[in-house]
Amino acid sequence: MANEAEVFGLPQVIIDFKTKGTTAIKRSARGIVAMILKNEETNTIKQYRINDVGDIPETGLTDANVDLIKKCLLGTPLRILVYTLPLDTVKPKTTTGEGGATTTEDMNTQADILKLLEGIKWNWLCAPTATVQEQEDLASWIKSQRQNKRKTFKAVLANQAADNEGIVNFTSSGIKVASGTDDDGNVTYKSYTALEYTARICGILAGLSLDRSATYFKLTEVAEVDPIPEIDNHIDKGELVLFDEDDGDGVKIARACNSLSTFTTDKGEDFRFIKIIEAVDMITDDIRDTFKKYYVGKVINDYNHKMLFIAAIKVYFSEIKGNVLDANGNNTVDIDEQYQRNYAILHGEDVEKMSAMQIREYNTGTNVVLAGSVKPVNAMEDLKIVFTM
Template sequence: MGLPQINIEFIGKAVTAIKRSQLGIVALILKDDVQTADTVTYKSIEEVPTDGWSPANLDYIQKTFMGTPSKIIIERLPTTAEDYNAALTRLNNKRFNYLAIPSIKDKETTNIASWIKTKRENKKKTFKAVLPNCEADHEGIINFTTAGIKVGDREYTTAGYTARIAGIIAGLPFTRTSTYYELNEIDSITEIEDPDAAVDNGELILINDGENVKIGRGVNSLTTTTGKKTEDFKSIRIMEVQDLIKDDIRTTFDKHYIGKHNNIYDNQVLFIRSVNAYYDGLEDEEILDPNFDNKSEINVRKQRLAWENIGVDTTDWDDQKVKEMSFKRNVFLAGNIKIVDAIEDLDMDIAI
């Protein structure tokens, strides 16, 4: 009798998807000797004690909250710490969306990028990081490259403003992207000579349009596309939607299916129907394109290959037979969806 319950949960997740999208969590790693706790969590700027952190770190926290994330998790290290490993270990099993380390040096970004990649690819986490001058060529790393950021009488390094950028991205709803997001507090920046080339190179940059300083285009560091990682994977917003869907399906499967149902075709169909109902809800919220056939189904190719790999000849099996022949403890599914992006480009021909 699990179907109604899982349907209700999926429908609820779909309805709240836009609301949850602007409730992202930022993780900060700060080196500080004023604060003594290893892990500190704040849900609003009002909770942050002005005497609880060094002035520089207090400013980083305040800048992060300007973007209105739902929560900031801070992993503190002593100023004498030689690396960030202890903080990363503490973050391993925490839930967050974007990591920033405003005091990081460019030479240290490679290790953080590798950690993010490993968590996304091996541990199935949806962690992402905003890192300075880091050509990671990966959808989980946002390569922020703008320098000379002046706010009042203070000039920030590229690394120093990653906390602000992480806060912005975490606080945005799916109804818009970070492209052309205005940072009204900034007085000036070191402008990049060729912004188009920088964006094509996977750089998140700030631009000055003569009136406002704003984010150029909401891209991550991915530059190399493949059959599996298409141009869409370069978009921060597209990846955020993908990660939300992965998290929703995975957590619901873990909660309602693992160990609770026999692995037979009928039970797999029940789960697939629930996933497709979830897609229908995302279509209603215009997160998925309602004009596209968004659906999941049994992955016939993988299921057939699994049987073949243990010596079973499936030559005489048609696709329906393969679907009905569930394999051991495995559920092989495939999905095809179209995520809606925001309007960002105009190509208009006017004849006169």
């Protein structure tokens, strides 16, 4: 007989999944940005929680870093979690103790911030003041977190051909933004590097909902950007770039792609689109979060309860058809029968004498192993028309 917690708890799973489904588009437009900045004149790390420009402190941050935060906020992310590091000019202190022995303090580094970020929720990362080596380290860390720990972290980095769906390689340079006027009333401009403008791109991707792609997203503040010869080749190599078609419509994102450029049977060409990865990551987080909240340690692991969980996921899939999942796609999930079969064999069972249902119902201890398929839907980006007369 099910205990009272299960009777009252399981319906909440359906409600939770329905809520997640109906709010999917709204929630996807409110991603969290983690931003690492070099700012401190002493060997310290500070943290700031920025929801809007009113949360930017009046003191403590350099003017250049405040500008980068404001550029990120233009994309309307839910919030920015700002972590500040010592400037490169800060040196570790050396002290001399008794007997002349010297000790040197450990410097706070990017690696220390990554340890903090590993245990909290966020969606997109940028580090617009990092060195080339620090950008490379971030790329390596994101890859490791996604592959080994199944995290859904993503980053916007500059000039990093990471060949990974979790890393956007932003490569545009010569980005000019109006900054004011001179004494004669002429508009003055500030130029940004690709590294600096990762803050802006990160904010856009965190604030963009899943009912559209960032392809052709207009950056209204950008007056000019360096043209890129043979731009299609750069995009094909996994570069996210800005371009101006000189049609009076301003500077836009050319193609909302990540750095993935090597495709396999597990990761096909669909994985190069930021919108697709955002959908997959959102689904992963929603299912994992609901499982942790309502099932882990609370529900017995028998066949009936597995099927209740599967039914709840299917309800969730039905709620996100259209803008997230292809309404005509095979979006489903079920017990992984091959895993069940192998598990039974490893526990000494003669599976040849077992029925299909007996294999499905076989007790798998604490393990819930499911298999399924989803087909995320992309946005319109390419057009081909052939007219005949």
